[in-house]
Amino acid sequence: MPGLADIVQTVDSLGAAISIGGRTLLSLDTNPVPARWDHITKVDPEEEKQLPLAYPLYLSHTSAVSVGGSRDVTEQNTAETFDILDGLDVPAFHEPSEATHVTEEIRDRAEFMAVPEVLNGDSESLVGTLGKGVEHVKEDVAPGLIAEKLPLPLGSTIEGRLSDFAASWMLHEAVFEAYIIMNVDSAAAREANVTAEDLLTPREAKQHAMAAETHLESEVIYLEYSGTFGGEEAVDILEEVTDGVSWSRVWYGGGLDNRENAQSVLDAGADAVIVGNVFHDVAEEEADLAAQAAEQLDSDAGRDDIREWVEDTVDVVETSAARYLSTIVDVPDYEDRAARYLAAGIEMYLQLQALASGVTDADAATLRSTVANNPVPGESVFADVLDQDVATDVAESITLALLAEYFDVDLADSIAAHHVAAEL
Known part of the structure; x- marks a missing residue:
C-alpha cells in the first residue's frame, strides 16, 4: 500500500502533467498575468517621484500599475x-x-x-536576491501571519510547518519576472552586475527566455532598457523572444515617450509596454504650470479659459502629459486629451487654493467640515473616468490630504500628500 509521501508525489506529478499539458498540448492560457494588459505604468514610491494632481485621469487609461522602485523605497x-x-x-x-x-x-x-529575476546578471541577482526574499517570507512574514490567524498556540512544531506552508503558498502565488537587462548604464544593470559582456544577442535572448519559461516557469519575460529606447536592437530581440515563448508574457520597458516607439515594440511582439519616468515627469510639469496659472489667472477661472491658457503657454504635443498618453496606443487624439488633463489639474489646484484661503483656525474637524460643505476640487472631472461615488471619495481624499499638509494638521487615515506634486 503506498504511503502518504508516495500519494503526495503522485498527486504532485499529476498536477504538473496537467499544468504542462494544458499549456502545451491544449494551448490553455493559465498565466495569471492578464493577456489584455498592454500598457503598464510604473509608480515609484520614492518621494522625489511624485504623482500629478490629476493622476486619476491619466491612470484611467493604463492597463495596470506596478508599484516599486530602485532606491529610497521603504515599506512605509x-x-x-x-x-x-x-x-x-x-x-x-x-x-x-x-x-x-x-x-x-x-x-x-x-x-x-512580482518577483524580479535577472537572467543575464550575476548569480547573486538571480539566486542570492531570491534567496533573501524567500528567507524573509519564511522567517518573518509567514510566522507573523500564522501567529495572527491562529486562535491559540498549537506548539512550535505545528506552527513551524504552517509557516513553511504559508511561505510556500505566498511564493506560489507570486509572479516571476525574468529580466533581460540591456542598458549597462542603468541602475538596474549596476544592481545586477550586468556588464557589456553580459549583453545578449537576439538569439541568446531567445534562449534565455525559453529557459525562463520552461525551467523557471517565469510568468513574464521583461526586456529592460531602463531609461533609453532600445530601437532596432530591441525590436530584433523581441521578435526572437516572442518566437521562442508561448506562455510567458513579454514586456518591454525603457525610454518610451512617443507613440511610434511604443507601437514598434508592440508590433515586434511585446504583450505590454512599461512606462515610468515620463509619468512622473507629468507631475513636475503640472505643478510648474499650476504655479504660473495661480499668478496669471483668477481663482475661479473656467476650464475652457484654463485650457486656452495652457495652449498659449506651452506646446502641448511636447509636454510630458502628451508623451505619456501617446504611449497608450489605444488613446485617440492624445494631444487634445493632454491639454484637457493639464487644464483639469490646474483647475483643481486653483480651487484648492481658494478653498484653503477661506479656512481659519484649522483643525481636523474644520477641514472635514470645509470639504463636506463645499464643491470638492476635482470631483467633476474625476467623474468622467470613475463612478460618481468613487470620484467623490478620491477627490475628497486628495483635497483633505493637501489641506492637512498646508495647515500642518494631523488628519487620521489621510493619504500621504507628499506623494502628490502640488503644494498650496
Missing part, C-alpha cells in the same frame, strides 16, 4: 502609494526591490507580488 512609502491608488479602477501589483518590502498587508492589497 510603498504602503502610502497603495493608499493613493485605492479606489481607482486600475489593478496595482507590487514589485519589491528588497525582501523587507514584502508584507502581509501589501500582499493583500496588491493584485499580485
Whole structure:
C-alpha cells in the first residue's frame, strides 16, 4: 500500500502533467498575468517621484500599475502609494526591490507580488536576491501571519510547518519576472552586475527566455532598457523572444515617450509596454504650470479659459502629459486629451487654493467640515473616468490630504500628500 509521501508525489506529478499539458498540448492560457494588459505604468514610491494632481485621469487609461522602485523605497512609502491608488479602477501589483518590502498587508492589497529575476546578471541577482526574499517570507512574514490567524498556540512544531506552508503558498502565488537587462548604464544593470559582456544577442535572448519559461516557469519575460529606447536592437530581440515563448508574457520597458516607439515594440511582439519616468515627469510639469496659472489667472477661472491658457503657454504635443498618453496606443487624439488633463489639474489646484484661503483656525474637524460643505476640487472631472461615488471619495481624499499638509494638521487615515506634486 503506498504511503502518504508516495500519494503526495503522485498527486504532485499529476498536477504538473496537467499544468504542462494544458499549456502545451491544449494551448490553455493559465498565466495569471492578464493577456489584455498592454500598457503598464510604473509608480515609484520614492518621494522625489511624485504623482500629478490629476493622476486619476491619466491612470484611467493604463492597463495596470506596478508599484516599486530602485532606491529610497521603504515599506512605509510603498504602503502610502497603495493608499493613493485605492479606489481607482486600475489593478496595482507590487514589485519589491528588497525582501523587507514584502508584507502581509501589501500582499493583500496588491493584485499580485512580482518577483524580479535577472537572467543575464550575476548569480547573486538571480539566486542570492531570491534567496533573501524567500528567507524573509519564511522567517518573518509567514510566522507573523500564522501567529495572527491562529486562535491559540498549537506548539512550535505545528506552527513551524504552517509557516513553511504559508511561505510556500505566498511564493506560489507570486509572479516571476525574468529580466533581460540591456542598458549597462542603468541602475538596474549596476544592481545586477550586468556588464557589456553580459549583453545578449537576439538569439541568446531567445534562449534565455525559453529557459525562463520552461525551467523557471517565469510568468513574464521583461526586456529592460531602463531609461533609453532600445530601437532596432530591441525590436530584433523581441521578435526572437516572442518566437521562442508561448506562455510567458513579454514586456518591454525603457525610454518610451512617443507613440511610434511604443507601437514598434508592440508590433515586434511585446504583450505590454512599461512606462515610468515620463509619468512622473507629468507631475513636475503640472505643478510648474499650476504655479504660473495661480499668478496669471483668477481663482475661479473656467476650464475652457484654463485650457486656452495652457495652449498659449506651452506646446502641448511636447509636454510630458502628451508623451505619456501617446504611449497608450489605444488613446485617440492624445494631444487634445493632454491639454484637457493639464487644464483639469490646474483647475483643481486653483480651487484648492481658494478653498484653503477661506479656512481659519484649522483643525481636523474644520477641514472635514470645509470639504463636506463645499464643491470638492476635482470631483467633476474625476467623474468622467470613475463612478460618481468613487470620484467623490478620491477627490475628497486628495483635497483633505493637501489641506492637512498646508495647515500642518494631523488628519487620521489621510493619504500621504507628499506623494502628490502640488503644494498650496
